[in-house]
Each structure stands twice: as C-alpha cells, then as structure tokens.
Amino acid sequence: MLRRLHGLPGIVLALALTVTAVTGAVLSVQPALDRAAAPAIPAATSVADLAAQVAARHPGVSVIRLRADGSLTAAFDEDGARGVEQIDPATGAGLGPYAVSETTRFITNLHRSFLSGDAGRAAAAIGALAMLGLSVSGVALLARRLGGAGALLRPVRGTPAQRWHGELGRLAALGLLLSSLTGLWMSAGTFGLLPEAQGTSPAVTASGGAPAPVGTLATLKAVKLQDLRELSFPDPADPADVFTLATAEGERVVDAATGATLALKPATALERVNDLVRMLHTGRRAWVLGLFLGLASAAVPVLGGTGLVLWLRRRAARPRIAANVPARSADTVILVGSEGNSTWGFAGTLHAALTAAGHKVHTAAMNDVSSAHLAAPRLLVLAATYGEGAAPQSARHFLARLARLPGRPAVAVLGFGDRSFPHFCRFARAVADALDARGCPQIVPMKRVDRRSAQEFAQWGRDLGAALGHDLVLAYMAEPPKTMPLVLAGRELYGEAVGAPVAILRFQAPSDPRTGAPGRLPAFEAGDLVGILPPGDVMPRFYSLGSSARDGILEICVRLREGGLCSSFLHALQPGATIDAFIRENPAFRPAKGRAPLILIGAGAGIGPLAGFVRANAAGRPVHLYWGGRSAASDFLYEHELAQHLAERRLTTLRTAFSRDPDGSAYVQDRIAADAPRLRELVRQGAQILVCGGRDMAEAVTRALEPVVRPLGLDLPTLKSSGRYVEDVY
Numbered sequence: 001m002l003r004r005l006h007g008l009p010g011i012v013l014a015l016a017l018t019v020t021a022v023t024g025a026v027l028s029v030q031p032a033l034d035r036a037a038a039p040a041i042p043a044a045t046s047v048a049d050l051a052a053q054v055a056a057r058h059p060g061v062s063v064i065r066l067r068a069d070g071s072l073t074a075a076f077d078e079d080g081a082r083g084v085e086q087i088d089p090a091t092g093a094g095l096g097p098y099a100v101s102e103t104t105r106f107i108t109n110l111h112r113s114f115l116s117g118d119a120g121r122a123a124a125a126i127g128a129l130a131m132l133g134l135s136v137s138g139v140a141l142l143a144r145r146l147g148g149a150g151a152l153l154r155p156v157r158g159t160p161a162q163r164w165h166g167e168l169g170r171l172a173a174l175g176l177l178l179s180s181l182t183g184l185w186m187s188a189g190t191f192g193l194l195p196e197a198q199g200t201s202p203a204v205t206a207s208g209g210a211p212a213p214v215g216t217l218a219t220l221k222a223v224k225l226q227d228l229r230e231l232s233f234p235d236p237a238d239p240a241d242v243f244t245l246a247t248a249e250g251e252r253v254v255d256a257a258t259g260a261t262l263a264l265k266p267a268t269a270l271e272r273v274n275d276l277v278r279m280l281h282t283g284r285r286a287w288v289l290g291l292f293l294g295l296a297s298a299a300v301p302v303l304g305g306t307g308l309v310l311w312l313r314r315r316a317a318r319p320r321i322a323a324n325v326p327a328r329s330a331d332t333v334i335l336v337g338s339e340g341n342s343t344w345g346f347a348g349t350l351h352a353a354l355t356a357a358g359h360k361v362h363t364a365a366m367n368d369v370s371s372a373h374l375a376a377p378r379l380l381v382l383a384a385t386y387g388e389g390a391a392p393q394s395a396r397h398f399l400a401r402l403a404r405l406p407g408r409p410a411v412a413v414l415g416f417g418d419r420s421f422p423h424f425c426r427f428a429r430a431v432a433d434a435l436d437a438r439g440c441p442q443i444v445p446m447k448r449v450d451r452r453s454a455q456e457f458a459q460w461g462r463d464l465g466a467a468l469g470h471d472l473v474l475a476y477m478a479e480p481p482k483t484m485p486l487v488l489a490g491r492e493l494y495g496e497a498v499g500a501p502v503a504i505l506r507f508q509a510p511s512d513p514r515t516g517a518p519g520r521l522p523a524f525e526a527g528d529l530v531g532i533l534p535p536g537d538v539m540p541r542f543y544s545l546g547s548s549a550r551d552g553i554l555e556i557c558v559r560l561r562e563g564g565l566c567s568s569f570l571h572a573l574q575p576g577a578t579i580d581a582f583i584r585e586n587p588a589f590r591p592a593k594g595r596a597p598l599i600l601i602g603a604g605a606g607i608g609p610l611a612g613f614v615r616a617n618a619a620g621r622p623v624h625l626y627w628g629g630r631s632a633a634s635d636f637l638y639e640h641e642l643a644q645h646l647a648e649r650r651l652t653t654l655r656t657a658f659s660r661d662p663d664g665s666a667y668v669q670d671r672i673a674a675d676a677p678r679l680r681e682l683v684r685q686g687a688q689i690l691v692c693g694g695r696d697m698a699e700a701v702t703r704a705l706e707p708v709v710r711p712l713g714l715d716l717p718t719l720k721s722s723g724r725y726v727e728d729v730y
C-alpha cells in the first residue's frame with residue numbers, strides 16, 4: 001500500500017514538482033549571496049545613529065528598513081518624487097537606488113505561483129502537500145527496507161538506482177519535510193486560512209513638543225541597528241505624529257520630542273510563528289539552512305529519475321497476471337513469494353486454471369498481504385526459499401505483517417525449492433506453520449515442489465481440485481530464462497591429486513562473426529551469480545562470479561561434484577566451447593563502500609568472488625584474506641595472482657590453511673581462532689566480513705567468529721543485520 005502510494009504517484013509528482021524544486025534550489029543560494037554582498041552591520045551602531053546619518057542627507061526620509069535579504073534601505077520624498085536608496089550601515093552613505101533583480105523576481109514568482117496568480121499558488125500548495133506525503137512515505141519505506149526506524153541510518157544496499165534513491169532520499173527528506181510544511185503554512189496564510197493576528201494598536205497621545213534631533217531619541221538609541229525591521233518617521237507637518245519602530249519583539253510608538261516609548265505592541269505568537277516559518281522556508285537570516293534546503297530541493301529531480309528506474313524495473317520483474325480481480329471481490333487469493341520470478345509463472349498457471357473453473361481470483365506478492373487478502377474465503381500461498389531457508393525478496397515482510405492482520409481464511413501452501421539445499425522449502429514450511437498456528441483451516445496439506453517440477457505441481461493441482469470439488473489441471477510450461485552464449489577462453493585445473501578437482505574457468509562474449517570484433521559482456525560485479533544451463537536441462541545452476549565485467553572476462557571456480565550434471569559438463573569443456581548463461585545480480589554480497597577494512601573468508605572454490613574483490617581493490621583498502629584448501633601443492637587456487645596482489649597492496653594479508661598438508665592439517669576456522677585479537681581490532685575499526693564457500697565451512701567460521709566479536713559487545717546476527725557480515729554459502 002505504502003509502496004503503491006509512493007511509487008507511480010511519486011514519480012509523476014516528483015517530475016511535476018521539478019519546477020518548484022529547481023526554482024527553490026536556485027532561490028536558496030540567494031541568502032548566501034546576499035550575505036556575501038550586503039555590507040556588514042557594525043554591532044555598536046544604534047538605530048538612532050543611522051537614522052541621524054540618513055536624515056542629514058535626506059531630510060524627507062519616511063522609512064528605514066532592514067530587509068530580509070540583509071540590505072538596508074531608506075525611502076524618502078524629495079522634490080515631490082519618491083526614492084528608495086540602499087544605505088551603507090557603517091556610514092549611512094547612499095549606495096545607489098535599491099531594486100530587486102528582475103531575474104530573482106521572475107524565479108520567485110515561478111516558485112510561488114508558476115506565474116499564474118491564485119490558481120498557480122493553489123497548485124504550488126498542492127505540490128507542497130504532495131511533497132510532504134512523499135517525504136513521509138519515503139522515509140517509512142526506507143525504514144521498512146533497512147529493518148525498522150532504529151536502522152534508518154544504516155547503509156542502503158542494492159542496485160545503484162536503489163542506493164542512490166535511498167541514500168539521497170534519506171539526506172533530502174529532512175529538508176523536503178521542512179520546506180513542504182513551511183510552504184503549506186505560508187500558503188495557508190496567503191489564502192487567509194490562518195487566524196488573523198490579534199491585538200489592536202493602543203491609542204497614544206504624543207507630547208506635542210518640538211521634535212528633537214532623531215539621533216538623540218532615547219528609545220532609538222537603545223535599539224541596535226541589527227535588530228531593526230523598520231523605522232517609520234513622523235509626518236513633519238503633523239506635530240502630533242510619532243515614530244514607529246518595528247523589531248522582532250514587536251512595534252514601539254516613540255515620541256518625536258521626548259524619545260520616550262509611548263506604547264509597545266508586542267509581536268503576537270502568530271506573528272512570531274510566521275516569522276520563524278518564513279525564515280525556515282527561505283533561509284533568509286539563516287543562509288546555511290538556505291543552502292541545505294536548496295540541496296534537498298535539487299535532489300528532487302534525481303529522486304524522480306531514480307524512482308522511475310526502480311518502478312520500471314519492479315514492473316518489468318513482475319509478470320502480468322491476466323484477469324486479476326480486486327482482492328475484495330475475490331473468493332480465492334494467491335500470494336507469491338519469489339526472488340527469481342519463476343514462482344510467478346506457476347502462480348499464473350494456477351490463476352488461469354482457477355479462473356477457468358469459475359473462481360474469482362486475485363494474485364499478489366506475499367509482501368503486499370493485507371486484511372482484504374485474509375478476508376477472502378480461500379488463500380493459496382506459493383513460496384520459494386532462499387539463503388539458509390530464508391524468505392525470498394517478495395516475501396521478506398510477510399510473516400511480520402501476517403502477525404498484525406486479522407482473518408482466518410482456509411489455506412493451502414505450496415513450497416518451491418531445491419532438495420540439494422539443506423533447508424528444503426524451509427520458508428514455505430514456516431509460512432504453513434504460522435497459518436496453522438493462527439487457526440486457518442487447511443484445504444490440502446503443505447506440499448513441496450523440487451526444482452520447479454511441473455509433475456509435482458500438477459499433482460498438487462489435482463489434490464487441490466479434489467478438495468475444491470472440481471477438476472484442476474495445472475499444465476505448467478517452464479519459461480526458460482533469457483540466456484546469452486559465452487565462449488570458454490581459458491581453464492586452470494587444481495586439486496586432482498587430492499580428490500577434489502576445482503576448475504577456474506574464464507569465459508568471453510563471442511566475437512562478431514562478420515568483423516571478428518570482440519563481443520561485449522553484460523554488466524556484472526564480482527559476487528554476482530551466473531546461471532548456467534547444462535545442455536538438455538531447463539534448470540539453471542548458479543555460480544558466484546570471480547570477476548567483474550570491467551575485467552573483460554567472466555570467471556568462475558567450479559568444484560567437480562560426483563554425479564553433478566552441470567559441474568561435469570563444465571569440467572569437460574575445452575577452450576572455444578560455448579555455454580548458455582545469464583547473469584543474476586547479487587547485491588547483498590558485495591564489499592560495502594568506503595575504506596573500512598575487509599575480512600574475506602572462504603574455502604575451496606569459495607575463493608572465486610573473494611579473489612575478484614581483491615583484484616578490484618586498486619585503491620589499496622585494507623583487505624585480509626583467510627582461505628582454506630586441501631593441499632598447498634595441489635589446490636592452492638590463485639596462488640600466483642594473490643602473491644602479486646600482496647606485492648601491489650591490493651591484498652594486505654593472506655592466511656591460508658591446508659587440511660591435508662604433511663606438516664600438520666589446519667582449517668580456515670583454526671586461522672581465525674589463532675588471529676582472534678587482530679580480527680577483533682579490525683572489527684572494532686568497522687571491518688566488514690564476507691564469507692564464501694560450503695555450508696559446513698561457513699558454520700565452523702561462525703563458531704570461530706562469535707568469541708572474536710563478543711568482547712566488543714557485538715554478535716553475528718547484529719553484524720549481519722547491518723550488512724557487516726555477509727555470506728554466499730552453498
């Protein structure tokens with residue numbers, strides 16, 4: 001819901017608000033320029049001093065004003081003509097006629113009313129309201145993404161567009177909130193929606209004596225020039241007329257003969273609020289704030305642009321479901337938990353089959369679960385599992401949200417997973433348990449589909465149909481992922497002597513058959529995944545990338561698994577052979593930005609992405625690599641390249657452990673335990689830990705690291721949640 005409010009309307013509004021935002025940004029620079037241009041007001045000068053200097057030059061002076069832009073002006077009538085002059089506050093000398101620049105006037109009008117009078121002013125007010133809504137919903141979305149309001153300052157991870165949108169939005173939100181709230185207040189004033197300032201001017205009687213020289217009047221001597229707003233002079237022809245002196249405190253009426261204060265009308269609370277609001281909106285008298293507000297406004301077009309990219313990506317990633325009835329009128333709701341989108345394909349087949357059987361079906365992502373979904377009589381959940389039995393992207397918030405919502409529909413849960421993972425369909429199991437615990441009746445027991453098996457899916461459909469009292473034929477045709485050909489350019493084989501063959505394979509894009517020009521690889525970073533389809537199979541296998549596209553090569557480390565279809569295929573490949581592959585981004589497994597140390601830990605083929613991170617470290621950030629193999633003589637992957645990286649300072653230290661070396665066996669976790677004080681110091685300095693390799697190794701590393709970080713008052717779940725402990729484990 002929040003995302004829907006923030007998404008498309010946000011993009012449209014951000015683009016429409018660009019005029020207001022850009023003009024606001026331009027105007028925000030003005031207070032700083034004015035401050036630089038306006039002559040400084042000496043602290044000791046009083047209003048009386050300056051008034052005397054001006055009156056000496058212009059006997060017909062009527063008003064002296066210290067304007068919001070910092071300039072001091074005097075208005076006077078001379079020879080029947082009215083003039084306004086800018087005054088040097090230090091000497092009272094004239095600096096020439098005062099005029100607001102035409103450009104500033106134009107930009108101000110564009111900002112306030114799109115040059116269209118009241119209608120434009122109303123549009124600007126609506127824009128301010130929209131900006132307020134976008135700022136609040138944006139901060140709420142970011143908090144949700146980062147793990148709660150307390151986590152709002154954590155680094156934003158994800159694709160470049162996600163990072164820009166999140167980081168910039170977070171910086172700009174405070175300024176935009178302030179600008180929109182104060183803008184709304186000012187608009188309310190313009191349209192007479194605020195209460196009128198109360199208080200009437202008290203009746204005063206002037207002494208009627210002969211006017212004293214203005215420089216001698218006690219009240220004017222007591223007020224510093226820098227506190228002045230406006231001083232109105234009495235009409236020389238009227239002996240009963242008085243001075244009016246306006247400051248932030250209020251308005252004083254001053255006797256022209258005695259210099260005494262005849263009356264003081266203090267500024268009302270509303271006037272003070274209006275003053276404060278104007279200052280907070282314009283940055284006048286607060287130029288640093290002005291610049292901050294300007295930067296926040298300048299971010300609006302960028303936020304609109306990156307928002308558009310994110311929205312288009314999300315739209316493209318979510319398959320279209322034909323005939324999706326609104327949730328409120330559906331008798332069957334299908335909720336989908338997916339990361340790679342294949343589960344949406346199954347959901348589409350189920351949706352179409354149920355619709356054809358006469359049901360009113362609504363399909364949505366599990367993250368979007370709402371009370372309307374749970375009010376439907378029937379809820380079908382199709383959920384994939386990722387990581388170590390964790391929720392996929394589109395279901396991350398499902399369980400937390402479910403717990404807050406009412407409703408007990410009849411349910412059926414179908415898990416999608418892969419039996420080769422130790423936690424087969426664990427997330428779907430957790431969902432089924434949560435629904436069971438809240439008392440939802442089961443339509444059919446929870447089932448699990450291994451590796452997108454169309455047969456298992458069809459069987460579940462038959463069971464579901466039987467429970468619903470009609471036939472349900474689910475004929476799912478897997479849509480193969482869009483692949484590209486890659487040509488094997490080189491291979492190095494390790495570990496055969498110790499019974500654990502690992503190949504480093506380097507691929508290139510095929511060259512143009514006509515011109516022979518080298519082909520272009522798609523964009524990817526070390527740590528992303530490449531999906532490879534072994535011949536005759538529709539199920540891709542994923543490998544972590546050890547290079548980035550900038551290296552001009554796509555590199556993976558592949559351990560030969562007994563009976564493994566894809567690893568056997570890859571190990572048998574000869575240079576020049578072609579494979580079908582596609583890239584899957586894995587932004588969660590990347591070094592965080594900055595210069596904080598990196599601790600890279602891996603074993604066996606897990607060194608692939610870690611070597612890629614080291615290779616990319618041209619800036620010489622401190623990087624410490626812990627890696628375990630079997631034998632230094634047989635499977636020391638990247639041995640020579642790592643030695644070179646050490647010499648070039650891309651790698652700071654390298655600790656290796658070999659489990660089958662004749663001079664004593666050791667594992668990577670032993671090296672971690674032995675280095676505990678050094679690692680603790682690195683973590684204290686803010687180091688990020690990246691672990692890649694097999695599950696057993698990762699678990700042993702976790703056990704070895706817990707006592708390292710505990711004395712710092714930290715634990716691995718905390719480091720994990722802040723992105724300082726990330727794993728790529730298989």
Ligand SMILES: Cc1cc2nc3c(=O)[nH]c(=O)nc-3n(C[C@H](O)[C@H](O)[C@H](O)COP(=O)(O)O)c2cc1C
Pocket residue numbers: 337338339340341342343344384385386387388389390392416417418419421422423424425426451452542
């Ligand atoms: C990086 C990765 C991790 C995975 N982890 C698990 C897991 O822990 N348990 C499991 O049963 N399946 C796991 N799988 C398999 C997916 O759940 C399965 O391929 C599913 O069909 C993907 O659905 P989706 O394309 O809709 O995201 C994993 C797949 C990948 C690529």
